[in-house]
Amino acid sequence: MPLPRLIPCLDVAAGRVVKGVRFEGLRDVGDPVELGAAYADAGADELVFLDVKATVEERSLGSELIGRVADELAIPFIVGGGVRAPADAEALLRAGADKVAVNSAALERPELIGQLAELLGSQAVVVAIDAAAGEVRARAGTLPTGRDAVAWAAEAEARGAGEILLTSIDADGTRNGYDLALTTAVSDAVSVPVIASGGAGGAHHVAEALRLAQAALLASILHEHPQRLISLREELRGLGVALRDAA
Amino acid sequence: MNVAVCDYGAGNVRSVLAALRRLGADARLTRAPRQVLAADLAVLPGVGSAASAVAGLRAAGLDEALQERVADGGPTLGICLGLQLALEHSEEDGGVTGLGLVPGRAVRLREGRVPRIGWAAVERFGGDFYFAHSFAAETTAAIAHSEGVVAAAERGSFLGVQFHPEKSGAAGARFLAECLSRA
Secondary structure (H helix, E strand, O other), X not given: OOOOEXXXXXXXXXXXXXXXXXXXXXXXXXOHHHHHHHXXXXXXXXXXXXXXXXXXXXXXXXXXXXXXXXXXXXXXXXEEOOOOOHHHHHHHHHHOOOEEEEOHHHHHOOHHHHHXXXXXXXXXXXXXXXXXXXXEEEOOOOEEEEEEHHHHHHHHHHHOOOEEEEEEOOOOOOOOOOOHHHHHHHHHHOOXXXXXXXXXXXXXXXXXXXXXXXXXXXXXXXXXXXXXXXXXXXXXXXXOOOOOOOO | OEEXXXXXXXXXXXXXXXXXXXXXXXXXXXXXXXXXXXXXXXXEOOOOOXXXXXXXXXXXXXXXXXXXXXXXXXXXXXXXXXXXXXXXEEOHHHOEEOOOOOOOEEEEOOOOOOOXXXXXXXXXXXXXXXXXXXXXXXXXXXEEEEOOEEXXXXXXXXXXXXXXXXXXXXXXXXXXXXXXXXX
């Protein structure tokens, strides 16, 4: 198996990296290209740029910005938020993204996953799943769907997803650790890589998640400070987690 | 240094161009066989599916241009799917005939999580490199492995790598700089 991956997540709105509790009180914390490059230099294995306003309004993470990120960064990155049709995803990849993440649109039209996989290859298709108490929620976690998260992950794989980005809404923001039960259940149910997300408060939480999943999404634990990633990598190495040689 | 990056409608080629340009190369995306033949280095990038990629190459006449280029000893680099397309055959998409620049075939990965995504060491090139693939080469021309998977294959003036040097940070930049200096 390849080395476990650390994936900082940058929330983007109106072309800027923002911080906030999802939709409320968004605060500008920097330029996506600059912050992304700083994370890459700090040893990030991959990045996620999540357009946090895209599903509600229109897409704010445009081709121009993605192109600048691709020109500056020499690590892979996922773009998510507001991907509704194969043409949206194709445009993102052409602009320089390596993978697209789909969430709500795939729940509304599951066949979208297969269309994306056929067009882009499975390795470029990430299905993002937000789960609360084992149930999938759409629309940035606001809309219960009645779908079981584990069953949906298995269906997403069967339809062509190349990775599952699994966020526990219950754990998100608690800093009490990733939802290990949910991560285990999904990881056991699929044979594609799983990215665990939500709940990291310290290096030991990340290490726990990386025993179950192939990657860990890092959001608030980094406080938008790339320097924090350097120390986190050192702590993880101290805990016996093998990470890539970024030099 | 003039680099022709083959444009056959594949996904993310911008990153390949950017990585080469950061190293000072004059890298251009092209679907003109003449430019592929004339360049100091030709790059066959690869993201997407084998069948559509081969169809795209044939439609532009790039398949023959690459075959002619390699027969003439012109340095050529295949990346990821670009390595798999250079083989004689791929079992992807129900079976696809490749360019035959390298003996062997691309077969579906059967071990571990597939797609195989992430960073892994490639000793020969000195570092960890980023992989994202569901198929891998089976070839007698392999010159490097990663976790039992063919990481690089070479035949004549063609070198194909399974990893993405353009996405492999400092190690990837060193690898590409070496390719440019050899071309």
